[in-house]
Amino acid sequence: MEEKQKSLSPPPCPSTVTVRRNPPRRARATPFTTTTKPPLSSLACAKPHDVPTFPIDEILSIQIPQSEPKPAIAESLKIFLRIKPLRTFTKVTTTTKSRPRNVWPQNPSKKNNAKENRNPEITKKVRKKDEEACITLNDSYSVTLTPPQSLQELKRSKTEVYEGFSHVFPADCSQNDVYDKMVQPLLEDFMKGKSGMLAALGPSGSGKTHTVFGSLKDPGIVPITLRQIFKKNDESCSGSLRSFNLSIFEICSERGKGEKAYDLLGGESSELSVQQSTIRGLKEVPIQNLEEAESLIGQAMLKRATATTNSNSQSSRSQCIINIRASCNGFSNETKLQSSDAMLTIVDLAGAEREKRTGNQGERLVESNFINNTSMVFGQCLRSLLEYQKNRKKGLQKHHQNSLLTRYLRDYLEGKKRMALILTVKAGEEDYLDTSYLLRQASPYMKIKFDNTEEPCNKRQLKTFPRAEKNKKIKLSAPKTSQIEENFQGERCQISQEVNLQGKKADPTDRSSPRLEHVAQDKNEREHIIMRNFSKVLWNVLKQCNEKLKVAEGEIFTLKDSLRREQLKSLGLETELISLKSSCLAQPCIPEVEVIVNAKEHFEVDAALTNERNVDDDSCNLIKARREAGAEESSETPVPKVRNVDDDSCNLIKARREAGAEESSESPVLSVLRNVDDDSCNLIEARREAGSEESSKSPVPNVRNVDVDSCNLINPRREASTEESSESPVLSKNVKDAELVPCHLSSENDAEPRQSVNSEENVGIPSTITHVEAEVTDFQRDQAIQNQDDPTPSPEQVEVSQDCINSGLSNVQTKSAISRRFPDSEKQERNRRLLPASSRSLTEEMNDLEIKDIQTEKQQVKTTNTRVQKKAVSIQGQETEVPPREAEPASTKKQKNGQKPKRRLQPASSVLLTREINTLEIEDDIAEPKVNRGGKKTTVSQPRSQGSVTLLRLLTNNLHL
Numbered sequence: 029m030e031e032k033q034k035s036l037s038p039p040p041c042p043s044t045v046t047v048r049r050n051p052p053r054r055a056r057a058t059p060f061t062t063t064t065k066p067p068l069s070s071l072a073c074a075k076p077h078d079v080p081t082f083p084i085d086e087i088l089s090i091q092i093p094q095s096e097p098k099p100a101i102a103e104s105l106k107i108f109l110r111i112k113p114l115r116t117f118t119k120v121t122t123t124t125k126s127r128p129r130n131v132w133p134q135n136p137s138k139k140n141n142a143k144e145n146r147n148p149e150i151t152k153k154v155r156k157k158d159e160e161a162c163i164t165l166n167d168s169y170s171v172t173l174t175p176p177q178s179l180q181e182l183k184r185s186k187t188e189v190y191e192g193f194s195h196v197f198p199a200d201c202s203q204n205d206v207y208d209k210m211v212q213p214l215l216e217d218f219m220k221g222k223s224g225m226l227a228a229l230g231p232s233g234s235g236k237t238h239t240v241f242g243s244l245k246d247p248g249i250v251p252i253t254l255r256q257i258f259k260k261n262d263e264s265c266s267g268s269l270r271s272f273n274l275s276i277f278e279i280c281s282e283r284g285k286g287e288k289a290y291d292l293l294g295g296e297s298s299e300l301s302v303q304q305s306t307i308r309g310l311k312e313v314p315i316q317n318l319e320e321a322e323s324l325i326g327q328a329m330l331k332r333a334t335a336t337t338n339s340n341s342q343s344s345r346s347q348c349i350i351n352i353r354a355s356c357n358g359f360s361n362e363t364k365l366q367s368s369d370a371m372l373t374i375v376d377l378a379g380a381e382r383e384k385r386t387g388n389q390g391e392r393l394v395e396s397n398f399i400n401n402t403s404m405v406f407g408q409c410l411r412s413l414l415e416y417q418k419n420r421k422k423g424l425q426k427h428h429q430n431s432l433l434t435r436y437l438r439d440y441l442e443g444k445k446r447m448a449l450i451l452t453v454k455a456g457e458e459d460y461l462d463t464s465y466l467l468r469q470a471s472p473y474m475k476i477k478f479d480n481t482e483e484p485c486n487k488r489q490l491k492t493f494p495r496a497e498k499n500k501k502i503k504l505s506a507p508k509t510s511q512i513e514e515n516f517q518g519e520r521c522q523i524s525q526e527v528n529l530q531g532k533k534a535d536p537t538d539r540s541s542p543r544l545e546h547v548a549q550d551k552n553e554r555e556h557i558i559m560r561n562f563s564k565v566l567w568n569v570l571k572q573c574n575e576k577l578k579v580a581e582g583e584i585f586t587l588k589d590s591l592r593r594e595q596l597k598s599l600g601l602e603t604e605l606i607s608l609k610s611s612c613l614a615q616p617c618i619p620e621v622e623v624i625v626n627a628k629e630h631f632e633v634d635a636a637l638t639n640e641r642n643v644d645d646d647s648c649n650l651i652k653a654r655r656e657a658g659a660e661e662s663s664e665t666p667v668p669k670v671r672n673v674d675d676d677s678c679n680l681i682k683a684r685r686e687a688g689a690e691e692s693s694e695s696p697v698l699s700v701l702r703n704v705d706d707d708s709c710n711l712i713e714a715r716r717e718a719g720s721e722e723s724s725k726s727p728v729p730n731v732r733n734v735d736v737d738s739c740n741l742i743n744p745r746r747e748a749s750t751e752e753s754s755e756s757p758v759l760s761k762n763v764k765d766a767e768l769v770p771c772h773l774s775s776e777n778d779a780e781p782r783q784s785v786n787s788e789e790n791v792g793i794p795s796t797i798t799h800v801e802a803e804v805t806d807f808q809r810d811q812a813i814q815n816q817d818d819p820t821p822s823p824e825q826v827e828v829s830q831d832c833i834n835s836g837l838s839n840v841q842t843k844s845a846i847s848r849r850f851p852d853s854e855k856q857e858r859n860r861r862l863l864p865a866s867s868r869s870l871t872e873e874m875n876d877l878e879i880k881d882i883q884t885e886k887q888q889v890k891t892t893n894t895r896v897q898k899k900a901v902s903i904q905g906q907e908t909e910v911p912p913r914e915a916e917p918a919s920t921k922k923q924k925n926g927q928k929p930k931r932r933l934q935p936a937s938s939v940l941l942t943r944e945i946n947t948l949e950i951e952d953d954i955a956e957p958k959v960n961r962g963g964k965k966t967t968v969s970q971p972r973s974q975g976s977v978t979l980l981r982l983l984t985n986n987l988h989l
């Protein structure tokens with residue numbers, strides 16, 4: 029079996045087999061090993077059944093020798109310590125002026141001497157002091173920190189040993205030593221395409237800037253690095269494939285409020301725009317040789333902000349970042365791999381300062397706060413990284429967001445890239461606290477691990493955007509949509525132009541131009557920014573529209589308030605007008621007033637209760653309702669109807685005037701009507717006139733004087749009065765208007781002959797009851813007669829006016845009168861209900877009274893106008909149509925009926941009426957009216973008319989007062 033298997037087994041496979049799943053496009057030919065590949069021609073000619081099966085089993089059975097995987101390089105953070113040599117130093121006790129910019133290279137001693145010579149006013153105390161070192165070097169990796177004697181006595185501190193440094197540079201070390209130990213490894217990786225960062229930390233004046241930049245005579249790590257870069261580049265003969273760019277910028281505080289970045293290699297406008305961790309507009313200057321690089325370094329140092337403090341005559345006031353970017357084009361001869369961009373970042377932090385040491389004040393103090401804050405955030409980031417690496421469950425705290433520098437160095441501070449720190453300390457005793465603080469803070473950093481696996485160069489830090497003009501600020505005060513669109517279109521055009529320019533610059537031969545991928549990213553980011561700004565503008569526009577809407581709503585509310593007030597005023601005015609009219613008419617217009625008052629109250633209540641937005645509608649509805657109610661009640665309203673009736677009765681009055689001029693001259697009703705024709709308010713004057721002229725004969729003043737409840741007395745009086753009967757249609761209507769006497773009296777009185785009236789006058793007491801009954805039964809007929817003969821208003825008009833008056837004076841209208849006149853009318857029913865019981869009983873009683881009216885106006889009967897006589901004749905003719913029953917006096921009827929008026933308990937109103945009557949001084953003397961030659965009455969100065977006196981007597985007698 030085994031032999032068979034051996035015979036069937038495929039030939040031995042090579043030791044290594046490359047299975048390429050995703051071969052590159054330019055795949056290289058796979059080297060042939062033992063298996064000979066048949067020629068293509070033979071393959072092409074071979075038949076399908078001759079194709080050998082793919083030896084998948086053989087391949088899988090091959091045991092490939094596994095190369096030992098390289099352990100993940102987890103290097104610890106390299107921390108170097110450099111001790112500044114003890115030396116004679118100058119301490120500036122009074123320094124007031126700080127230089128804004130540094131002059132590099134510069135000799136401090138010469139500088140101080142020059143300053144002293146320039147400004148002799150500045151007093152300087154230069155004292156030389158031989159100090160003892162507080163820090164001693166144990167070995168290349170550890171130091172011992174000894175507190176000064178004063179602190180030892182206080183037992184506040186003790187000697188401490190700090191070890192674990194990557195290397196400790198003694199005071200007498202050179203810049204090259206520092207470079208060799210610290211920078212050289214970073215540079216080698218950098219040249220291989222690995223990015224790295226080196227930062228110098230330490231208190232102010234400890235030698236950070238000296239270490240980083242150095243001087244012409246003693247250049248620091250940056251010049252040395254640049255020198256080594258070009259040296260190595262020349263040695264590797266790959267200079268044509270690698271290019272270097274240099275960029276230097278600083279981050280400083282903006283009067284303590286914020287952080288700003290300035291390009292130290294840029295032109296005049298060196299301020300950079302900062303967005304999160306991206307610094308835009310930073311100029312990357314390609315460097316071809318060392319001379320160019322050194323000149324750029326010198327230029328940057330000149331621009332860097334420095335100031336003189338007690339600790340350092342040239343104290344750096346900003347965080348300075350130097351970026352050296354290596355761009356590799358093609359394959360490296362060393363690695364045979366395509367190299368990526370690498371960045372070597374060297375950071376010269378501003379030294380932490382103590383106020384006591386620096387003596388900073390004002391702006392310097394603000395800068396100190398900024399510097400110390402940045403140093404603190406930097407340390408927090410490292411400590412949080414250490415804690416995170418100890419316990420990754422906690423998560424990495426985002427302290428890097430607290431400063432621009434840490435945001436920019438985020439990848440390093442999160443342990444993603446290699447970095448190294450160099451601590452610079454001063455060895456003097458007086459620097460013990462600063463040194464101790466720094467060592468205690470930084471010694472744990474040695475435990476920080478970082479991945480040495482190279483990542484592609486962080487594009488975020490490499491972004492160099494061409495300087496573009498700042499976007500124009502768009503006015504947020506309600507810009508028009510067209511303006512927004514124009515701005516948007518303009519920005520888009522600008523972007524397209526910039527993109528085109530960038531695309532043109534993205535020539536591979538032009539190393540200074542950004543790459544196409546950067547251009548694409550820039551385009552996307554700029555579009556994003558534009559859309560964001562556009563959305564902000566739209567948001568602001570919407571907010572402003574909302575504010576305007578609120579203002580408009582407020583105006584609407586105020587307008588509604590004013591409208592409500594005006595409506596209330598108008599209601600009040602209407603109420604006053606109605607009350608005035610009612611007072612003029614001497615009759616209360618209670619329903620109308622009630623309607624208005626109720627409407628006003630309802631309106632006020634509604635206005636108070638209804639919502640603001642519904643006020644208008646509600647008020648409008650209320651007004652409509654009020655108008656409707658007014659329309660409904662207008663038929664019951666005496667005032668307007670009085671006007672209507674006045675208008676309607678105008679013709680009647682004229683006719684009456686024509687019919688009986690003399691009578692009308694004597695009639696108080698006509699005189700009243702004349703006045704009422706013009707205006708109802710003049711009714712009082714008319715009545716006064718009537719009272720003055722006809723007061724002795726006119727029932728109207730008396731009725732008014734008696735009471736409203738006694739208005740029913742008018743009917744019998746009118747019926748009894750023949751002289752007035754001729755005028756009674758008008759009187760009935762006018763007095764009806766004013767006194768709620770039904771209009772049936774008019775027709776009846778018209779039909780009543782004057783002679784009979786005279787006879788009745790002679791009798792003295794006409795029968796009111798009989799008369800009323802007659803008018804009820806013959807009401808329609810009387811109306812027909814009226815329509816035929818009298819220019820009185822039509823029955824409908826009279827009815828309407830009657831309704832109006834009745835409703836207006838429903839409190840005084842008798843039930844019987846209403847039931848007779850309008851038995852089916854709802855309004856009358858309502859008025860009947862509204863009529864008080866006392867008034868009804870009084871009316872009934874009054875109907876039972878036998879009123880004897882001795883008032884006759886003989887002089888009125890005599891008319892001089894023939895036409896009026898004809899009219900009177902016609903009226904008399906009409907009277908003949910009246911049934912004799914109607915003509916019968918009430919006494920006769922009473923005798924026939926054999927009924928006596930029942931004496932009942934008087935209601936309260938009657939009692940009041942009686943009291944009023946009793947208070948009246950009834951004079952027996954009846955003043956005779958004076959008649960002038962024209963038949964017109966002169967002014968009568970009698971206090972009471974004859975009729976009224978008679979009426980009072982009747983009342984007194986019948987009421988058994």
Ligand SMILES: Nc1ncnc2c1ncn2[C@@H]1O[C@H](COP(=O)(O)OP(=O)(O)OP(=O)(O)O)[C@@H](O)[C@H]1O
Pocket residue numbers: 111112113136199230231232233234235236237238239340342343344345377378379380452
């Ligand atoms: N190792 C050194 N050898 C010689 N001189 C040094 C050394 N270190 C610092 N100095 C000198 O000390 C002075 C202060 O140094 P430097 O300006 O570098 O301090 P700094 O830490 O940058 O201070 P700051 O943080 O305020 O900028 C400089 O004049 C510098 O020449």
